[in-house]
Amino acid sequence: MTSIALSSSRTRPLISWRARKLLIGYSYLVPAALCMLATVVVPIILAIKMSLYADVLYKPQEYRFIGLGNYVRLVQDPVFWQSLWNSVVWVFGSVILQFIFGFAAALLLQQAFRGRALVRTLTLLPWIIPGVVVGLIWEWLYQPNYGVINDLLIKVGLVHERVAWLSSPDTAMAAVVFTNIWRGIPFFAIMLLAGLQAVPDELYDAAHVDGANVFQRFWHVTLPLLRPIIVVATATRIIWTFNYADLIFVMTGGGPANATQITSTYTLVQAYSVLDFGYAGALSVVLLLVMLAFTAAYLHITRGVEETD
Amino acid sequence: MARRASTDLAERILGGPVVWTGLALLTAFALGPFLWMLLTSLKDRQELYATPLQYLPVHPTFENYVESWTSPVTPFSRFFFNSLWVCSVTMIATTVVSVLAGYAIARFRFAGRDALLLIFLSTQMFPSVLLIAPLLTQWRALGLIDTYQALIYSNFSFTVPFTVWMMVGYFSSIPRDLEESAMIDGCNHFGALCRIVLPLATPGIAATAIFAFVVSWSELLFAISFTTETNMRTLSAGLLYMVGQYEVQWGQLSAGVILSTVPVAVLFAFLQRHLIHGLTAGAVKG
Numbered sequence: 334m335t336s337i338a339l340s341s342s343r344t345r346p347l348i349s350w351r352a353r354k355l356l357i358g359y360s361y362l363v364p365a366a367l368c369m370l371a372t373v374v375v376p377i378i379l380a381i382k383m384s385l386y387a388d389v390l391y392k393p394q395e396y397r398f399i400g401l402g403n404y405v406r407l408v409q410d411p412v413f414w415q416s417l418w419n420s421v422v423w424v425f426g427s428v429i430l431q432f433i434f435g436f437a438a439a440l441l442l443q444q445a446f447r448g449r450a451l452v453r454t455l456t457l458l459p460w461i462i463p464g465v466v467v468g469l470i471w472e473w474l475y476q477p478n479y480g481v482i483n484d485l486l487i488k489v490g491l492v493h494e495r496v497a498w499l500s501s502p503d504t505a506m507a508a509v510v511f512t513n514i515w516r517g518i519p520f521f522a523i524m525l526l527a528g529l530q531a532v533p534d535e536l537y538d539a540a541h542v543d544g545a546n547v548f549q550r551f552w553h554v555t556l557p558l559l560r561p562i563i564v565v566a567t568a569t570r571i572i573w574t575f576n577y578a579d580l581i582f583v584m585t586g587g588g589p590a591n592a593t594q595i596t597s598t599y600t601l602v603q604a605y606s607v608l609d610f611g612y613a614g615a616l617s618v619v620l621l622l623v624m625l626a627f628t629a630a631y632l633h634i635t636r637g638v639e640e641t642d
Numbered sequence: 643m644a645r646r647a648s649t650d651l652a653e654r655i656l657g658g659p660v661v662w663t664g665l666a667l668l669t670a671f672a673l674g675p676f677l678w679m680l681l682t683s684l685k686d687r688q689e690l691y692a693t694p695l696q697y698l699p700v701h702p703t704f705e706n707y708v709e710s711w712t713s714p715v716t717p718f719s720r721f722f723f724n725s726l727w728v729c730s731v732t733m734i735a736t737t738v739v740s741v742l743a744g745y746a747i748a749r750f751r752f753a754g755r756d757a758l759l760l761i762f763l764s765t766q767m768f769p770s771v772l773l774i775a776p777l778l779t780q781w782r783a784l785g786l787i788d789t790y791q792a793l794i795y796s797n798f799s800f801t802v803p804f805t806v807w808m809m810v811g812y813f814s815s816i817p818r819d820l821e822e823s824a825m826i827d828g829c830n831h832f833g834a835l836c837r838i839v840l841p842l843a844t845p846g847i848a849a850t851a852i853f854a855f856v857v858s859w860s861e862l863l864f865a866i867s868f869t870t871e872t873n874m875r876t877l878s879a880g881l882l883y884m885v886g887q888y889e890v891q892w893g894q895l896s897a898g899v900i901l902s903t904v905p906v907a908v909l910f911a912f913l914q915r916h917l918i919h920g921l922t923a924g925a926v927k928g
């Protein structure tokens with residue numbers, strides 16, 4: 334309070350202290366706002382505009398306004414519909430299994446044992462390395478002739494001949510989803526581990542005294558307390574996985590025969606390989622709408638979670 | 643009594659063999675693929691393509707590392723320094739921008755503050771594929787294709803929202819009284835920020851900065867879209883480019899994979915505690 338009184342007497346002649354303070358606040362925001370404007374807001378507006386034009390990079394003479402032409406094409410494009418379905422398989426296949434294994438990993442890493450810090454760091458590795466590195470490592474593991482996966486499976490007797498995991502339409506999706514599971518387990522492990530460590534020991538002790546066994550304690554103490562973090566982690570993961578194009582792009586490029594083409598890789602292929610910016614723009618708008626729906630649902634759910642706490 | 647005993651038995655089994663087996667499997671699953679890549683990178687061509695598969699390199703060699711580092715076709719050393727430069731500049735610029743914005747959001751009550759926070763949160767969830775076509779058009783118009791600037795500016799699209807969000811958290815946790823007494827003593831806002839708040843928030847800021855570095859290190863799609871010259875490729879883009887060459891050189895490629903992994907793995911090991919705290923705090927508040 335004193336500071337306000339003192340300063341206002343100094344600055345009264347020009348503008349009020351309150352206005353000045355607001356101006357300072359806004360000026361701190363200017364760089365961040367410019368960054369967002371130049372790299373997110375303007376590009377999104379540009380993408381929406383692009384989606385209304387026939388805009389293929391190497392056919393500048395055909396550039397013209399076509400209204401909803403790209404969207405009409407989109408609705409009639411079987412690959413687009415297939416990509417949406419593939420996205421569902423990709424997202425839910427990945428996230429559900431990442432969650433289950435991530436939860437198991439968190440419970441294991443919560444135990445006290447020697448070298449725990451080291452094991453924790455090491456098991457997080459798959460999550461922090463670049464996506465292209467993950468893709469390449471697994472491409473090599475899946476390699477039909479020299480890959481170790483085929484070799485081990487044949488030795489154990491699970492398969493009898495070499496499987497071309499990434500180039501056969503029957504196995505490609507499962508193969509990329511499995512890779513993504515490998516990559517995402519640490520994310521859930523970290524989040525849930527943080528949640529587990531926040532559960533007070535007294536609650537377990539009390540449940541123990543009441544005669545609850547280890548499973549009952551998990552079900553009645555651990556799970557309810559972890560609910561908020563589970564909801565948040567799963568929701569963000571669903572959105573990220575839906576958007577995530579790197580891994581599939583590196584491993585299969587969406588092939589074979591679009592078997593692993595999800596909507597985000599399809600958008601990428603249209604913008605990067607086909608250079609059809611108009612169509613990529615229309616796909617981007619669809620991605621944007623799906624993302625907004627997800628985010629709205631996410632905000633709705635997390636608000637609900639906070640209220641119940 | 644019997645009930646109690648059976649509980650204990652279940653716990654003993656869960657606490658003993660089950661935990662140990664689980665941990666062994668978990669570690670093997672997480673590290674196995676890396677280990678295989680490391681073994682691959684130490685094999686010469688003959689061992690690499692031997693039938694039946696040869697698991698361990700009999701004559702370990704660093705030839706693959708030397709070749710990929712010095713190769714004139716896929717100059718990995720160049721890719722490495724491109725990445726180092728792009729990520730360092732991104733990190734520094736992002737940190738400055740987000741310290742200012744984070745401080746403003748944490749300390750000033752202004753109209754549209756909540757809306758702004760929401761925008762930062764939702765941009766974190768934007769797919770970067772959505773930005774490729776428009777950014778490519780934008781950078782072409784500005785003549786920035788094949789420049790570091792294009793990559794650095796594009797990186798802001800995903801680093802800034804995240805780091806601002808983290809900074810707001812750090813600054814909010816620092817009590818206002820300290821700054822207020824500094825301002826009574828004659829500091830202005832900027833002085834209070836530099837002398838009081840920043841020193842207190844340094845660990846958090848450092849962690850956030852390095853996180854910005856690590857995520858830029860992984861960036862692939864902008865790097866392949868906004869560069870056409872081999873010499874301008876970053877590590878991620880360069881690795882992908884190595885695959886695109888006539889025949890995949892798995893020896894060199896595995897060496898490249900290991901070299902790209904080491905820096906982020908080391909940084910992450912240092913930061914782990916901070917990042918986990920920041921991520922969970924940010925996420926829970928969101």
